[in-house]
Amino acid sequence: MAEVKLTALIVEDEENIGNFMSAILKANGFKTILCTTGNQGIQCAESYCPDIILLDLGLPDMDGAKVLEAVRQWSVTPIVVISARNQESEKVRALDMGADDYITKPFGNQELLARIRTALRHRQQPMEAGTTTPVYCAKELKIDFDKRRVFLKDEEIRLTQIEYKLVSLLAENAGRVITYEFIIKNIWGPHADNNNQILRVNMANIRRKIEENPAVPQYIYTEVGVGYRMLENELFSQMIK
Ligand code: CA
Numbered sequence: 001m002a003e004v005k006l007t008a009l010i011v012e013d014e015e016n017i018g019n020f021m022s023a024i025l026k027a028n029g030f031k032t033i034l035c036t037t038g039n040q041g042i043q044c045a046e047s048y049c050p051d052i053i054l055l056d057l058g059l060p061d062m063d064g065a066k067v068l069e070a071v072r073q074w075s076v077t078p079i080v081v082i083s084a085r086n087q088e089s090e091k092v093r094a095l096d097m098g099a100d101d102y103i104t105k106p107f108g109n110q111e112l113l114a115r116i117r118t119a120l121r122h123r124q125q126p127m128e129a130g131t132t133t134p135v136y137c138a139k140e141l142k143i144d145f146d147k148r149r150v151f152l153k154d155e156e157i158r159l160t161q162i163e164y165k166l167v168s169l170l171a172e173n174a175g176r177v178i179t180y181e182f183i184i185k186n187i188w189g190p191h192a193d194n195n196n197q198i199l200r201v202n203m204a205n206i207r208r209k210i211e212e213n214p215a216v217p218q219y220i221y222t223e224v225g226v227g228y229r230m231l232e233n234e235l236f237s238q239m240i241k
Pocket of ligand 1: 012013014056057058059
């Protein structure tokens, strides 16, 4: 029996980037559809119902955000936005509009596949309520969500209540960028000041506890101007070959 392939819709007007993504995805078992305008992208999303959409924000006929908006009206298919450097506010806007993640040009194939894997996994989770993995595990860091305990090289790390909430929020969304605003609302509540200072102080304390060199973090990365991204949970990284 033939294996059922996942379909990826690529909406990208730069031919070389579109072809590059298409080649990587095909080599990794996807069927791909390539569109070069926003209108085509919206139409193809409707006719093919792809499993994932890779969407460039700078399209010749419309802002990629318009495509995102149109598709999100009827579909929860994962959307990874492709954007140029120094467009932090656009990335934040795309995430707020329902994009699952973003990737910044130029990117390599490993990074592209990692983003896709994470986006696909995250869309699968809400379908299977109660099956969230009870453990985060990457390199030498382990988090036991049931017992609310964190270990580094098998030694328990003592975190404050807030620090634990912050680490577990990132770990539950590992591999995915989480915006400053989302973190602040989740930890300090919807009426909290949208002031990143308290978040930065807590993150500095966490990094001192879990990172060998807090200036070059290997577990929690800063996505400048956008938020934080935690290293992918190794229990999931084998999902797409
Ligand atoms: Ca473009």
